[in-house]
Amino acid sequence: MRLTVFDVGGSSVKYALWTEDHLEGKGAFPTPATWEEMNEEMGRMISSHASTGEIQGIALSCPGAVNRETGIIGGLSAVPYIHDFPIREELEALFHLPVSMENDANCAALAELHEGAAKDADHALFLIIGSGIGGTVIQGRKLHRGKNLFGGEFGYMLLDETHTLSDLGSPVKAAERYRIEMGLDAADGTLLFSEADRGEPAAMKHVESLMDALARGIYNLSVAFNPDLVILGGGISEREDLIERISGKVVQHLKDRGAEALDVSIVPCTFRNDANLFGAVLNFLQPDQN
Numbered sequence: 001m002r003l004t005v006f007d008v009g010g011s012s013v014k015y016a017l018w019t020e021d022h023l024e025g026k027g028a029f030p031t032p033a034t035w036e037e038m039n040e041e042m043g044r045m046i047s048s049h050a051s052t053g054e055i056q057g058i059a060l061s062c063p064g065a066v067n068r069e070t071g072i073i074g075g076l077s078a079v080p081y082i083h084d085f086p087i088r089e090e091l092e093a094l095f096h097l098p099v100s101m102e103n104d105a106n107c108a109a110l111a112e113l114h115e116g117a118a119k120d121a122d123h124a125l126f127l128i129i130g131s132g133i134g135g136t137v138i139q140g141r142k143l144h145r146g147k148n149l150f151g152g153e154f155g156y157m158l159l160d161e162t163h164t165l166s167d168l169g170s171p172v173k174a175a176e177r178y179r180i181e182m183g184l185d186a187a188d189g190t191l192l193f194s195e196a197d198r199g200e201p202a203a204m205k206h207v208e209s210l211m212d213a214l215a216r217g218i219y220n221l222s223v224a225f226n227p228d229l230v231i232l233g234g235g236i237s238e239r240e241d242l243i244e245r246i247s248g249k250v251v252q253h254l255k256d257r258g259a260e261a262l263d264v265s266i267v268p269c270t271f272r273n274d275a276n277l278f279g280a281v282l283n284f285l286q287p288d289q290n
Helices: 035-050 087-095 104-115 165-169 171-182 189-197 201-225 240-256 272-285
Strands: 003-008 012-019 022-030 057-062 065-067 072-074 099-103 123-129 133-139 142-144 229-234 266-268
Touching: 003 035, 003 104, 003 272, 012 035, 012 272, 022 272, 035 087, 057 087, 057 104, 057 272, 065 099, 072 087, 087 099, 099 104, 099 272, 104 123, 104 133, 104 142, 104 229, 104 272, 123 201, 133 165, 165 171, 165 201, 171 189, 171 201, 189 201, 201 229, 201 240, 229 272, 240 266
Parallel strands: 003 057, 057 099, 123 229, 229 266
Antiparallel strands: 003 012, 012 022, 065 072, 123 133, 133 142
């Protein structure tokens, strides 16, 4: 089976070719500004893959409330033009290939359930930390999507009167706040963390605030679900030092509120930045098993 695989994110779209049971030719392009431009970029990659062999389908990981039955993405995301129209039908008509779609956090969770961090867990929570924060609830080794497909949309959680976990726990948004404070032309999470690592005070402040927000969110989720594992995905999963610091903050919250008997295990995802791509493939190949 040869598939072209896309992982749509707020700042970039990752892609790969699935062939002979592995991902190859991985890369990314900046998330286009319009749906028309997205179609052009996707078409370019599909044509490139088709030049080396027949493509049998397109596997898509994307943000939002993905309805796999209707082929429509509800909810909100950092890519507003993918919502509330029959996107799967349009893609299949455009590229003349079968298309599968699943929420990006659900895709990552499928990968981790298959042979990753959650392979031995019955109940787990998965957080994808990027432009916003998506998530997945795994109960009895199955994805819990919820009545309105909002199961796991942890990013909507309010951390104060006006700010959500996505507002305060996103490295992309933290980097933007840092950019504004420092008067920079551009800044991303990589710059923010590297500046914090070298001791730049403003960067350290914004990274600390980011970890505080993630720790509060994970604390809230932990006391609500008491999972076997909390698995973190996205670029932050590459930073085990940050995960250790977040874990320490969660433990302190539990102690401060008399819930120290709750054992929270916070781990990085096994597949790191490939989790969404691999999960999208699993969703295409095994649609009835998740």
